[in-house]
Every structure is written in structure tokens, then in C-alpha cells.
Amino acid sequence: MNMPLRLVQPTNHISIEDAPFGTAGLSSLFAHQSREHFAAGTSIFWEGDKATQIFEVVSGMVRAIRLLSDGRRIIVGFLRPGDLLGVSFKDQYVYTVEAVTKVELRRFPRHLFEVEIARQPILRELLFSRLCDEMSAAQDQAVLLSRRSADEKLASFLLRMASHRIGQHMAVDLPMTRQDIADYLGMTIETVSRTTTKLSNSGIVATPDRHIITILRMDALRSIAEGEECETWFAPSTFNTPPGGGSAKRNG
Amino acid sequence: MNMPLRLVQPTNHISIEDAPFGTAGLSSLFAHQSREHFAAGTSIFWEGDKATQIFEVVSGMVRAIRLLSDGRRIIVGFLRPGDLLGVSFKDQYVYTVEAVTKVELRRFPRHLFEVEIARQPILRELLFSRLCDEMSAAQDQAVLLSRRSADEKLASFLLRMASHRIGQHMAVDLPMTRQDIADYLGMTIETVSRTTTKLSNSGIVATPDRHIITILRMDALRSIAEGEECETWFAPSTFNTPPGGGSAKRNG
DNA sequence: CGATAATTTGATCCAGTTCAAGCGACGTGG
DNA sequence: CCACGTCGCTTGAACTGGATCAAATTATCG
Structure with a gap:
């Protein structure tokens, strides 16, 4: 996993709750991290920032935003407790994330996240599965938007x-x-x-x-x-x- | 990988050509499979079919289609030589695939594909990377469609x-x-x-x-x-x- | 309590849809 | 080799859903 694995972070909604088996799943990684607070309207990170951290939403809601060159704004998704932010193997965050409400997050260093994912097949499967659900959701969204x-x-x-x-x-x-x-x-x-x-x-x-x-x-x-x-x-x-x-x- | 890993197949465009390192990459799995021909306009598989095979496009072009309940049709993507079809850990194909032109495909049993992916970290990373590009593309498409x-x-x-x-x-x-x-x-x-x-x-x-x-x-x-x-x-x-x-x- | 931002409501406009012909390429049969 | 039908595409005309412009109304916050 030291390769430039490019996992697009548009991986929102990686909800942990309904893990298919008893394990705490992906959220176990965050279990011992301290919580950070963000006021409504503040930014957690910006599109283009170096992607060094993965975040888990503990409470509140955030929005993931993409800006077009001409200023048109697209909201990629709204994230809730249990969702992961910034899951990616790309160098930079692909979107900006802002707090919609007051928000609590836990953060986890990305390189450690990758190490753990590589080491634990269970986690890897969970992540894979999430990614796929994400993909499906993204396509559904495309259908919604177009038709x-x-x-x-x-x-x-x-x-x-x-x-x-x-x-x-x-x-x-x-x-x-x-x-x-x-x-x-x-x-x-x-x-x-x-x-x-x-x-x-x-x-x-x-x-x-x-x-x-x-x-x-x-x-x-x-x-x-x-x-x-x-x-x-x-x-x-x-x-x-x-x-x-x-x-x-x-x-x- | 014997878990019900649900990898949505909306994973089109998994192009093999530009593998980050010298290996043949994902396409190596298909190297020794025989080619199958489909005439233009014919279907390769239907949305809802049991997803037992993975296909690689060798020549020609196919389209991946999704139908809405009321008949509205959405084309999820056009796939070209090197792209993979039906990559998924879901039980059923999520979309219908039809030949746009005369098409040559190679097929590979899905369960074997999963075994190989589980066994070979390199392939896994490639697949991961592809998935992420796919995701990014899907979001770009959403932006295109909406704005x-x-x-x-x-x-x-x-x-x-x-x-x-x-x-x-x-x-x-x-x-x-x-x-x-x-x-x-x-x-x-x-x-x-x-x-x-x-x-x-x-x-x-x-x-x-x-x-x-x-x-x-x-x-x-x-x-x-x-x-x-x-x-x-x-x-x-x-x-x-x-x-x-x-x-x-x-x-x- | 006034200032400022968010939302609703109203009036008009227009890009793209819808409905409706025309057109051209291609294949088929005479 | 050419009439003819079919199918995919283009073009035209009218319509409309949603955008845009404008203003009133209602939170929200110091």
C-alpha cells in the first residue's frame, strides 16, 4: 500500500453502523481518537489540500462541495454520523468539506489508515463494499440529475x-x-x-x-x-x- | 473474499492499458481466455442477471444501460477495449450491456476473479485504483448532467x-x-x-x-x-x- | 431593535423539450 | 441497376418547466 493508490475520496457516506458482521468495522480505527469540534459554517478541509487525514463524523452534518471554474457550486453529498471523510489514495482532497451544523469529528492519519486497510482483510472488504455502495449511489444521483x-x-x-x-x-x-x-x-x-x-x-x-x-x-x-x-x-x-x-x- | 463483498459493477471503464507499473495488470487474468464475438445491437447481459462473469472488452464498443421504471433510459457509460464489464461483488448485474458495434470479449468467472484479487495485492491495488477513478468519473458526470x-x-x-x-x-x-x-x-x-x-x-x-x-x-x-x-x-x-x-x- | 442574511413569492424569459415533418443512407427485391 | 421502405437523423415550430430577475417577507444575530 505504499503505491500511489488513488482512491478518490468522493467516498462519502461510508456509514459504519450496518457492518455485515459483529465487528466494530471501520469505525474501530477511530475509536480512541479524540473528538474535535467545528462550528456551523466552518471548513474542515479544502479541495486541493494535501490529503493527510481521514475523518469520521461523530455528530452533526457536513457538506462536500465541488466548485466549477466559473463559480457554479455542486454539493456532492451530505455526511452524517458514521460517515467517513477524505478516504482517498489521491494526494489531494477532491472536494471541500464544510460543517452544516455544529460538528464533532474524529481524525485518523491517512497513511495509518492505509496500513490498517492493507493489513486487515475484514476492514478492506468493508471499505471495498462501501466504495461500491458509493459508486452505486453516485450513479443513482446521476440518473436523478439527468432525467x-x-x-x-x-x-x-x-x-x-x-x-x-x-x-x-x-x-x-x-x-x-x-x-x-x-x-x-x-x-x-x-x-x-x-x-x-x-x-x-x-x-x-x-x-x-x-x-x-x-x-x-x-x-x-x-x-x-x-x-x-x-x-x-x-x-x-x-x-x-x-x-x-x-x-x-x-x-x- | 468469500464474504458477500458487494462491489457495484457500475465499474465501467476499468481500463488496463495505463497500469502504473510494468505488469500486465488486471488484463493478465484474461490473457488466456478465448474470445467471444457479439454482433452490433446484441446484449451481453441484462440488469438483474445473476452476475457470474467478468468481461474484458477486446475490440469494439459496448454501452451500459440503466432503465427507469417508466421507461426512461440512461446510458451509464460507453466501454472500449481494455475496459472491464461486470466487476462487482453484488449478486446481480446492475445494468444491461449491449454491443454498440461488433464486439470481441473475453470472459472470466467472477468467483475466480475475486480469488485472484484477494490473493494478489498488486491486482487489488489496481482494482482499487480503478474503482476510485470510476467514482471520480461518476461524480464528474453528475456535475456535467446537473450544471x-x-x-x-x-x-x-x-x-x-x-x-x-x-x-x-x-x-x-x-x-x-x-x-x-x-x-x-x-x-x-x-x-x-x-x-x-x-x-x-x-x-x-x-x-x-x-x-x-x-x-x-x-x-x-x-x-x-x-x-x-x-x-x-x-x-x-x-x-x-x-x-x-x-x-x-x-x-x- | 435594527441590520443582514435566508427564504418565499411574483413576473417574465428562454433553453431545451415536444410534436411534426422532411431528408438521406442503406438494404432488399424486382 | 433502380424503385421503395425503413430507420436514423436533421430541421422546423410551438410549448413549457425551470431559470432568471425583482421584490416582499421572515428569520437570525449582534
Whole structure:
């Protein structure tokens, strides 16, 4: 492993929790590292920095960002507790990472990480497996970005965010800004806002707080995410709509 | 490696050529396998098939396809000689692979592949490295799909296709159909066609044949791919344009 | 409590889609 | 060797989802 093994760090979401066997898995490496705190909005590292450390998110949320030459911003992913940051065999970090909320991290020297990965087949398999899930996720994201409407994008996003919680209709925590969501889904902040409003007016979600969206009708949200049009869109309980469920699409 | 290591096969483009050291690299595994031929348009395997084989493209080009529930088609990638198909530790292939042109492949049993990967650190590193490049590419593709205009998409695509050849201005081979390109870039066949025409009218490329595009002004193509607007767009030699280079954008 | 940033909402615009023909290359059969 | 059908591609015209521009509204923070 002293070779210039180039493992792209876009390896976000390397979640440790659901390791296939009883071992603590990859997170065991971090178990004895001290925690570091970052305030919301601060940067953990920048794209182009020498990639010397691997981080594990302990609490809070961070965003991984890529900037295009002309200033367009893309959010590669949002990372949560259990996810790893900066896993790479490249020399430099490939994206910038910033704290969305107050964040706790543990860090681990990259070269040691590589040594351990080389030494422990179990860890290697775990990492491999994670990488592959990552790849799959990246491709799904590509599909989402290329072929889905704003409605479908936002619905999928909410479902994905919700999947980190359990229960039927639930409050999804969205600590990131609307701009972050827009940059993640490849749309504008205005469209994110409008689409959210639409979902809310339809009674599919409620927005008690800017950073909380409560899913009221999971089934409806799922249909929208799947690309099934019309139907279910209007059946609000707290709301009056023209009966007959006629013009499902247009609602200005 | 007898664990259910789940390596998503979206691992296209695992090109062997440029192995970092002298070894034959991953392709050595396939060296003694016999070649199989597939006619253009035929399928090599389908999404959902049991993933028992790994393939190496020897000649020709194949496309990896993903279908959405509602029929929308996404092309995950085009694979060329040296690329590997179906590298995965998942049970099933994640996408369908079809021959774009007449194709020669070598196949290798997946379980043996995994055994060899587990046994040979060098191969493992190569595979790791490839996976990471793949990941990086997948993210670049996501950026392309989400934030770039039709012009930028097509220009980038042509440059990428051209990168497999050498020379200054050159004939790029595009064996795939316009529909394939559209499904790869997340646009419609009409827009692909219009954009191509525009590039041709601008004197940046020539289209002697439907499946060949000759790059005449590499620099201009690069600027477009980078998102630099106007400029250079109009300077055709075989063509009369309103002098002054005024309205560079609109050209119907 | 005012300043500043984030979000929503409104009005218009436009790139790219959609719908609808035309066109040209290629293969087939007469 | 040429009419003819097919298929892939190009071109045209109209439409539209989402972007863009602009402004009002609502947090957030010192």
C-alpha cells in the first residue's frame, strides 16, 4: 500500500453502523481518537489540500462541495454520523468539506489508515463494499440529475433524508440551507422553495420550521419520487381544493 | 473474499492499458481466455442477471444501460477495449450491456476473479485504483448532467471521446447512435442533433459522416466545454457569417 | 431593535423539450 | 441497376418547466 493508490475520496457516506458482521468495522480505527469540534459554517478541509487525514463524523452534518471554474457550486453529498471523510489514495482532497451544523469529528492519519486497510482483510472488504455502495449511489444521483423533474428530485431527496429516521409520518431534519439543497439537486433555490410550497399545499408534507419537514403522506411522496404524475397529489385535509380531483397538475 | 463483498459493477471503464507499473495488470487474468464475438445491437447481459462473469472488452464498443421504471433510459457509460464489464461483488448485474458495434470479449468467472484479487495485492491495488477513478468519473458526470448546458455537454463529450485518439485536429469515432448520446448526456436526440449542427456551422467541427466528427478547432471546443460563452464560436472558413462577431449566441 | 442574511413569492424569459415533418443512407427485391 | 421502405437523423415550430430577475417577507444575530 505504499503505491500511489488513488482512491478518490468522493467516498462519502461510508456509514459504519450496518457492518455485515459483529465487528466494530471501520469505525474501530477511530475509536480512541479524540473528538474535535467545528462550528456551523466552518471548513474542515479544502479541495486541493494535501490529503493527510481521514475523518469520521461523530455528530452533526457536513457538506462536500465541488466548485466549477466559473463559480457554479455542486454539493456532492451530505455526511452524517458514521460517515467517513477524505478516504482517498489521491494526494489531494477532491472536494471541500464544510460543517452544516455544529460538528464533532474524529481524525485518523491517512497513511495509518492505509496500513490498517492493507493489513486487515475484514476492514478492506468493508471499505471495498462501501466504495461500491458509493459508486452505486453516485450513479443513482446521476440518473436523478439527468432525467427527473424538480418534483421528483425533491421528493426523492426528502425520502432519502427521511430514511435516516424511522416511523410512519415523521419530521425530517434538514439542517442545510435551501441553497445547499438546490446545489445538491441541480436546481435553483427558487425552484426548491416553490416545490416545497407545492408539496405543503398538497398536504403531502408540512413545514413547521424552515429546517424541518414533516412527511404527512409517505405514499404520495413515494409516487412523486417514482415519477408517477397526478393522482394523490391533491387530497389535503387541512385545505380546500376543487372537488373531483380534476386538474391535478396545475396549481400555480 | 468469500464474504458477500458487494462491489457495484457500475465499474465501467476499468481500463488496463495505463497500469502504473510494468505488469500486465488486471488484463493478465484474461490473457488466456478465448474470445467471444457479439454482433452490433446484441446484449451481453441484462440488469438483474445473476452476475457470474467478468468481461474484458477486446475490440469494439459496448454501452451500459440503466432503465427507469417508466421507461426512461440512461446510458451509464460507453466501454472500449481494455475496459472491464461486470466487476462487482453484488449478486446481480446492475445494468444491461449491449454491443454498440461488433464486439470481441473475453470472459472470466467472477468467483475466480475475486480469488485472484484477494490473493494478489498488486491486482487489488489496481482494482482499487480503478474503482476510485470510476467514482471520480461518476461524480464528474453528475456535475456535467446537473450544471452544464447542452453546448457544454456535447463539447465535453466530444473531447472525452477524442481523448482516446492522438493528434491535433482529428476524426473522432462515434459508433453509437444519437439516441445513445442523448441518453448519456441527459438530453433529447433533437438537441444533440441541433447542437452538433451548430458546432459544425461554427466551423469548430466537421461531420463527414454520421459516425465521425472531425475536430477542427480544438481550442474553441475546449472553451465551450469549459463554459466560456461567445468568443471563438464563429470563425468559420467555409461559411459566411455577419461580420463583427456580434450576436454570437443566437444562430437559430 | 435594527441590520443582514435566508427564504418565499411574483413576473417574465428562454433553453431545451415536444410534436411534426422532411431528408438521406442503406438494404432488399424486382 | 433502380424503385421503395425503413430507420436514423436533421430541421422546423410551438410549448413549457425551470431559470432568471425583482421584490416582499421572515428569520437570525449582534
